[in-house]
Amino acid sequence: MTRRSVRKFTSLEVSDELVEKLLRAAMQAPSANNGQPWHFVVIRDRAILDAVPLFHPFAQMVKEAPLAVLVCADTGNARSPDYWVLDCSAATQNILLAAHALGLGAVWLGIHPRQERMEKMAPLVNLPEGVKPLALIALGFPAEHHAFTDRFKPERIHQNTW
Numbered sequence: 406m407t408r409r410s411v412r413k414f415t416s417l418e419v420s421d422e423l424v425e426k427l428l429r430a431a432m433q434a435p436s437a438n439n440g441q442p443w444h445f446v447v448i449r450d451r452a453i454l455d456a457v458p459l460f461h462p463f464a465q466m467v468k469e470a471p472l473a474v475l476v477c478a479d480t481g482n483a484r485s486p487d488y489w490v491l492d493c494s495a496a497t498q499n500i501l502l503a504a505h506a507l508g509l510g511a512v513w514l515g516i517h518p519r520q521e522r523m524e525k526m527a528p529l530v531n532l533p534e535g536v537k538p539l540a541l542i543a544l545g546f547p548a549e550h551h552a553f554t555d556r557f558k559p560e561r562i563h564q565n566t567w
């Protein structure tokens with residue numbers, strides 16, 4: 406209920422232990438046929454992070470983030486190949502919720518289905534053939550806090566039939 410996108414970060418480093426907690430949460434996500442097609446690239450390299458806003462118009466905050474996690478799928482190995490986007494989206498949301506629970510801030514930066522972003526992101530982190538990037542998550546300790554906004558809309562709920 407209180408998770409919001411965080412796009413401003415302090416300069417505090419995020420420990421490997423905290424990052425492992427995020428990735429443990431990610432890998433507990435549900436996936437079609439329990440296929441778990443996900444892979445995660447933890448990016449702390451400043452040169453790689455700074456390159457992202459050069460091709461992604463809505464990723465300026467990556468320049469200030471101490472790290473980012475790229476959520477990818479090995480589509481060649483996926484047991485249910487049509488489901489990798491859904492599986493990796495579930496893993497992405499788990500990371501956002503775990504980050505919030507641990508006092509971190511995070512924002513989902515869309516890569517898939519924008520072909521150009523996928524093509525620019527993949528070589529930056531040496532993704533092998535068949536491994537597709539779904540989302541980049543910018544992470545850090547939050548330097549902004551957003552108030553709760555109530556998005557509940559009773560008219561969007563339908564009982565038994567529409």
Ligand SMILES: Cc1cc2nc3c(=O)[nH]c(=O)nc-3n(C[C@H](O)[C@H](O)[C@H](O)COP(=O)(O)O)c2cc1C
Pocket residue numbers: 408409410411412463464512513514515551
């Ligand atoms: C598929 C997807 C792609 C997104 N891409 C971006 C992005 O490129 N840049 C960004 O700043 N936020 C991005 N967001 C975050 C949304 O803007 C944000 O979730 C939405 O405005 C609702 O705000 P909240 O996350 O604070 O609740 C993305 C979210 C999703 C689910």
